[in-house]
Amino acid sequence: MSEATDIPGSRIEAFLEAPVFGLPAAEKRALLDAELAALTAHHRASCPAYAAILETTGHTAPADSRNAPFLPVTLFKLHDLLSVPREAVFKTMTSSGTTGQAPSRIFLDAGTAALQTRVLARIMAEFIGTRRLPMLVIDHPSVVKDRRSFSARGAGILGMMTFGRAHRFALRDDGMAIDWDALEAFAEANRGQSVLAFGFTFMVWKHFLEPLAKAGRRLPFDDAILVHSGGWKKLEAEAVSNERFRAEALARGGFARVHNFYGMVEQTGSVFVECEQGRLHAPVFADIRVRDSRTWAEVPHGTPGIVQVLSVLPRSYPGHSLLTEDMGVITGEDDCACGRLGRTFRILGRIPRAEVRGCSDTFAAPAPALADG
Amino acid sequence: MADQPDPLRTDPLDSVELVLPRAGSLAPVRAARPLRPFSPEVLGFVDDLGRRLRSDPALRPFPELVALGFWARRASVERLRARFEGAWPGAVRMPRGLAFHVAPANVDTIFVYSLLLSMLAGNRNIVRISSRARPQGDQLLTCLAAAVEAAAPAVGTSFAIIRYPHDDGITAALSAAADIRVVWGGDASVAAIRRAPLGPFGTELVFPDRWSLAVFDAAAVAAAPDLPGLARRFVNDSLWFGQNACSSPRALVWVGDEGAREAASRAFWAAVEAESDAAGIEWADAHAVAKLVGACLEAIGGGVVQLPTPSNRITVLRAERLSGLGHHPPAGDGFFLEYRVDSLAELAPHVARNWQTLVAHGIPAEAWRAFLASHMPHGIDRIVPPGAALDFDALWDGVDLLTALTRLVDLRV
Numbered sequence: 001m002s003e004a005t006d007i008p009g010s011r012i013e014a015f016l017e018a019p020v021f022g023l024p025a026a027e028k029r030a031l032l033d034a035e036l037a038a039l040t041a042h043h044r045a046s047c048p049a050y051a052a053i054l055e056t057t058g059h060t061a062p063a064d065s066r067n068a069p070f071l072p073v074t075l076f077k078l079h080d081l082l083s084v085p086r087e088a089v090f091k092t093m094t095s096s097g098t099t100g101q102a103p104s105r106i107f108l109d110a111g112t113a114a115l116q117t118r119v120l121a122r123i124m125a126e127f128i129g130t131r132r133l134p135m136l137v138i139d140h141p142s143v144v145k146d147r148r149s150f151s152a153r154g155a156g157i158l159g160m161m162t163f164g165r166a167h168r169f170a171l172r173d174d175g176m177a178i179d180w181d182a183l184e185a186f187a188e189a190n191r192g193q194s195v196l197a198f199g200f201t202f203m204v205w206k207h208f209l210e211p212l213a214k215a216g217r218r219l220p221f222d223d224a225i226l227v228h229s230g231g232w233k234k235l236e237a238e239a240v241s242n243e244r245f246r247a248e249a250l251a252r253g254g255f256a257r258v259h260n261f262y263g264m265v266e267q268t269g270s271v272f273v274e275c276e277q278g279r280l281h282a283p284v285f286a287d288i289r290v291r292d293s294r295t296w297a298e299v300p301h302g303t304p305g306i307v308q309v310l311s312v313l314p315r316s317y318p319g320h321s322l323l324t325e326d327m328g329v330i331t332g333e334d335d336c337a338c339g340r341l342g343r344t345f346r347i348l349g350r351i352p353r354a355e356v357r358g359c360s361d362t363f364a365a366p367a368p369a370l371a372d373g
Numbered sequence: 374m375a376d377q378p379d380p381l382r383t384d385p386l387d388s389v390e391l392v393l394p395r396a397g398s399l400a401p402v403r404a405a406r407p408l409r410p411f412s413p414e415v416l417g418f419v420d421d422l423g424r425r426l427r428s429d430p431a432l433r434p435f436p437e438l439v440a441l442g443f444w445a446r447r448a449s450v451e452r453l454r455a456r457f458e459g460a461w462p463g464a465v466r467m468p469r470g471l472a473f474h475v476a477p478a479n480v481d482t483i484f485v486y487s488l489l490l491s492m493l494a495g496n497r498n499i500v501r502i503s504s505r506a507r508p509q510g511d512q513l514l515t516c517l518a519a520a521v522e523a524a525a526p527a528v529g530t531s532f533a534i535i536r537y538p539h540d541d542g543i544t545a546a547l548s549a550a551a552d553i554r555v556v557w558g559g560d561a562s563v564a565a566i567r568r569a570p571l572g573p574f575g576t577e578l579v580f581p582d583r584w585s586l587a588v589f590d591a592a593a594v595a596a597a598p599d600l601p602g603l604a605r606r607f608v609n610d611s612l613w614f615g616q617n618a619c620s621s622p623r624a625l626v627w628v629g630d631e632g633a634r635e636a637a638s639r640a641f642w643a644a645v646e647a648e649s650d651a652a653g654i655e656w657a658d659a660h661a662v663a664k665l666v667g668a669c670l671e672a673i674g675g676g677v678v679q680l681p682t683p684s685n686r687i688t689v690l691r692a693e694r695l696s697g698l699g700h701h702p703p704a705g706d707g708f709f710l711e712y713r714v715d716s717l718a719e720l721a722p723h724v725a726r727n728w729q730t731l732v733a734h735g736i737p738a739e740a741w742r743a744f745l746a747s748h749m750p751h752g753i754d755r756i757v758p759p760g761a762a763l764d765f766d767a768l769w770d771g772v773d774l775l776t777a778l779t780r781l782v783d784l785r786v
Contacts, residue, residue, distance in 0.1 A: 049673045056672030056690070057679050072666045079673055293661035294684050306658055323662065354615075354657035354706070 007315060009038035015312055016118065020126050020283045021340035025333055028342065032287055035312045036068045036320060043318035046083035050318040068321040070308050073266050076104040076319070084109045084316045095152045095265040104265055109316035116269030116313055117159070123283050124163050126340070127259050127273050128225050134190050135164020136183075138199025138208045138228075140171040152265040153200065159268070160198040160227065170199075176207045183219075191220045197255065200230035204249075205240060212252040219253045226255035229263060229271075233350060242278060262347055266319045270311040272345070277337050279344035286311045288345050290330050291323070301330040304348055325351050385542035392502065393518055393534040399499070403550075405530035407468040408495040410779060411454050414525035415492050420447050422489075422520040432512055436613070437482050437763075444765060445489065453493070453767050457775045465782040468495030469576070470552035472778065475566055477558040478503040482513060483618075484557045486765045487578070487774060488532065491555065494778040498532035499547060545569040553577060553778060578777055580770060583619035583729035584699060585762065588720070591629030591637040591713075593735025603734065604644035605652070606760030610732055612654050613763060616705035620730035620755070620762045623702050624710040626720060628736065634713045642680060642689050649686045649707060656686075660706040664688040667704030680711070698723045717741075721748035728752030729770060732762050 014031060023031070044051045054069055075081065082089070088109045095104040108116070137157060144154050144161075161167055168186040172179045186195075199208065204226070212219070226249050235245070242260065249255040262280050263271035270286035282288050289308040292299050299305040307328040314320045327348040334341045391397060408415060423445025432438045443449070457466070472491045476484035484500070491498050502510070514534070521529055537543050548554055548569040554577040556566045563579045571577060587607065597603050611621045627634040664685060671677045671690050676697065680689040687707040692698070698712055698720075714720055717740060733741065733756050741756050754771040757764070767774050 052675060053669045053672040056677055057668060058681065071669060072662055074662070074666050075669050078666070078670060293658040294656065294686070296661075296685065306662065323665065325662070327658070351658045351662060354659040354663075 007038055007042045009034065009041065011035060011038075012115070012312065015285055016122070018284045020122055020285075021281060021342055023284055024341060028284060028287075031284070032310070032312070036310060039312065039315070039320040040068055042315070043083045043320070047081060047318050049079060049081055050083070068310060070321040070323040071318060072323045073104065073264065073325060076106060076266055076317075077102045080105060080107070081317050081319075082107045083318055088316065093152065093155055093265050093268065106265055106268070106319065107317050112314060112316040115315070117162075119269040119283075119285050119313055120159055120271065121162070123271055123273060123285070124160075124227075126283075127257075127275075128163060128196060128227070132163065132165040133194055133196040133225070134166045134168075134186070135161065136168055136170050136186055136195060136197040137161065138170045138197055138204050140173045140176060141169040142173045155265075155268070156200075156229065157198065164196045164198075170197075171203075171207055176203070178208065178211050178215075187219050187221075192222050194223045194225065195221050196225050196227070197253065198227045201228045201232060201245075201260065202230060202234040204228050205235055205238075205245060209245075209248045209252050213248065217252070221254035223257070224253060224255045225257045225259070226253065227259045227261065229261045232347070236349065246278075264309070264322075264324065266322055267309055267311040267314065269313050272309075275336060275338040275340060275344075279331055279336050279338070280346065281336065281338075281340050281344050282342040284342070285313060288328070288330065288343050290328055290345070301332065304329045306351060307345070307347065327351055385540065385546050388540070389535045389537045389543060391533060392514060392536055393532075394521060394529055395518060397529075397533070399533055399535070401530040402497050402499060402533045403471075405497050405527075407470060407497060408527060408531060410457070410466045410468060410495045410775075411493055412495060412527070414527045415495075415531065416447075416450065418520055418524040418528045419445050419450055419489055419493065421523055422516060423447075425516045425520055429512075429516065432516075435482075435512060438513060438516075440763070440765075441482055441485055444486065450493070453775065456767075460773075460776070461781055463784060465784050466494075466779045467782055469778060469780055470496060471550055472496040472498045472553045472555060473547045473551035474498060474500040474555040475557060475562065476500060476502045477562065481557075483765065484555075485513065486769075487555050487557070490767055490774050491553075491778050492528075492531055494775055496553070496778060497530070499551075500532065500534045501544075501547070502534055502536055504536050504538065541569065548572075548575070551575055556580065576777075578772060578774065580619070582727060583770070584701060584725070584727050585620050585622050585730035585732070586624040586626060586698075586728070587622040587732040587734070587759070588626045588628060588717075588736065589637070589641075589733070590735030591627045591633035594627075594637040594641050595633060597734075600640060600644045601648060603759055604641065604648040606758075607645060607732070608648045608652050608654075609760055610762035611709075612649055612652065612707055615660070616708065618763055621705075622709075622730070622732050622762065623705075624698065624712060626698070626712045626714060628714055628717060630715065631713070638680070638691075638711060642682060642687065646682050646684065646686050650684070657706070661685040663704045664706065664708045667702060667708050670703045671710070677710070695719065695723055699725050699728065717744045718748070720744075721750055724748075724750035724752045726752045728754075730755045730757060730762050732757055732759055734759050 011034065044054055089107045090110045090113050091108050093106040093108060139157055144158050168182050170178060170183055246258045249258050260274040261271045270283060272280040272282055274280050287310040290299050290305040291297065291308055292305050304327055307324045307326045308322065309324055310321050312320065328345050329348060331344045331346055333343045336344050386399060391399065423442045426432060426438050426442025474484060474488055488498055488500055544566060549572050551571060552575060554571060554575060556563050556577065556579045559582040563581050614621060616623060627637060668679055668688055668690060676693045677690040680691055682689060687709065689709045689711055691711045695712055702708055702710055731753055
């Protein structure tokens with residue numbers, strides 16, 4: 001953790017010691033503002049591209065969490081951004097990316113990677129407890145076979161697998177059909193007990209819950225936990241609501257506790273998990289802002305806008321304040337019936353793509369030739 | 374040529390989808406005789422089409438179609454004709470024959486201008502449009518269909534609009550048969566279509582990717598009696614198509630000293646911001662994000678400072694040096710790079726072949742004549758006042774299109 005604590009002004013230990021969902025707004029803000037300001041100063045000093053962006057766009061004053069200058073996440077697809085020497089890069093995470101786009105490349109040093117692992121464990125424990133349950137991975141085994149290629153999907157599954165034991169993969173490598181033998185064996189071994197299952201939202205629905213329903217099967221678990229992530233876009237196209245998803249997970253798998261989470265490869269670790277009330281929660285390590293695209297001003301709670309995510313984890317790359325490609329809405333702060341403190345929000349989907357008009361077919365993807373570059 | 378097989382009779386063309394004339398075939402177009410330039414039949418058709426485009430309430434959301442309608446007015450076509458006929462009064466103008474047009478994939482309406490000019494020239498025309506449907510494309514086809522139905526029979530056999538998926542065989546057959554090929558769609562489209570050879574007498578007009586800019590005299594802008602009007606015309610030039618029209622300015626070069634620039638720049642961009650808000654151009658969240666990404670990329674490249682603007686309607690980056698002038702900026706929809714020169718001469722070494730439209734204010738025609746004559750820049754095809762960047766003219770991309778679409782019989786007896 002030496003890299004993580006070497007940053008002047010950083011008080012990351014205070015975050016690790018704080019209750020994950022227990023700090024009232026004012027207290028959290030004070031802690032977060034100071035840490036984000038330290039991170040902005042660190043990345044400005046260590047990442048020339050980041051410094052150039054701050055210089056150009058006029059962010060010269062010390063930043064707090066309200067105005068911590070944000071980078072658009074797309075930038076990590078277009079430019080390598082590091083705040084450590086390349087030799088210090090411990091692993092490089094890539095996102096699967098939208099079709100036709102380059103993937104994001106996120107450079108982790110050992111300190112940032114270790115911090116991500118610790119923080120993810122702290123957050124998940126708040127929802128699934130600290131006891132390791134038998135775990136069903138709703139994906140196919142080869143997705144985690146090559147441990148050197150950290151696709152977001154493979155890395156996400158590997159990260160989650162540490163929270164369970166006696167893992168089984170629910171799907172087959174060929175064609176993503178349910179591996180009935182593996183599933184039967186897992187179900188028999190854990191009949192009437194709690195288990196943990198994890199998968200990506202669309203895969204869980206399309207390749208697990210739907211086939212179970214079609215086959216008329218019901219899994220024999222009791223008070224089981226299903227954690228899923230990856231976005232609703234594809235399911236919205238099929239008109240599957242969160243409510244229907246949860247109902248089906250309970251009916252087919254005995255999953256009484258379903259937790260969606262919102263996270264991204266650019267801020268691995270500090271995830272936003274859905275509570276029992278169906279709200280996504282910001283943990284002490286992270287926060288959320290919703291901004292008006294016309295001025296970048298924050299919008300009032302309840303008003304939709306573009307989602308900005310803040311995280312105190314990114315140290316080896318300038319990803320502590322990011323403007324996402326998602327629309328969202330703040331649903332409250334320190335007022336959720338589940339008792340957890342912090343901001344809560346809902347994701348409304350991707351920012352709609354804008355129509356392109358003009359004389360030429362190819363203007364959408366010119367390699368940006370930079371001024372004086 | 375009579376003893377050669379007609380390349381249009383080969384198989385590949387059986388698979389094209391005929392969009393217009395509806396329920397017809399390509400055969401009558403291929404068999405039709407060319408018409409005289411500015412034949413009464415075509416003049417009547419263009420006039421009628423223009424009237425439909427100007428008056429159809431369904432076209433209100435598509436001002437580019439209404440603009441096409443104004444261009445097709447009888448009076449403006451007559452001006453074209455006078456210019457055309459005045460050029461070589463002794464010679465006889467003849468159509469080239471068969472024109473094969475490749476429209477841009479996004480069914481931008483600009484290809485219709487070259488189609489109408491080719492019809493006025495008397496050519497037979499086959500137009501390939503993309504399969505990607507867009508509302509203004511559909512509206513345009515509806516108007517064209519109605520105008521053809523009402524027109525003289527000779528008009529119906531003078532053009533066909535077709536669609537086909539990527540098929541080099543079809544492109545090759547049409548190219549081999551064409552007397553002139555007209556290719557829109559930018560560099561990639563030109564390169565792709567050029568893989569298909571033309572016949573020995575075939576010629577072509579191509580419209581590759583272009584880059585356009587504005588050059589304003591700083592003192593003239595600072596003293597402009599109607600700054601909002603100037604800004605409004607600049608907004609029309611640039612934001613109408615989200616700066617993606619080839620003739621939309623991407624950069625603004627101020628001519629003047631630092632003090633004059635500072636005053637002009639401050640007042641001008643504030644006016645542009647206000648006018649773009651007032652123009653009712655659709656706002657998209659994605660545009661704001663794209664401009665932020667663009668500003669970050671330019672920042673990483675170095676040598677730029679972002680000028681403060683009250684909103685994300687426009688993003689303006691001031692470049693410290695001229696060396697980046699002419700690079701394709703990473704965003705549009707109100708994303709401008711600002712440069713400064715002390716005199717026009719400083720601009721000359723940066724002009725590249727792909728420079729098309731230069732929107733000029735406060736610099737008289739004589740200054741431009743002198744600039745062109747003394748520096749002989751490789752690029753720049755148009756120098757127009759603010760508000761005229763998108764006005765299509767038969768003189769386009771440096772070419773007199775009507776002349777290119779016809780041939781001249783040198784009659785000296």
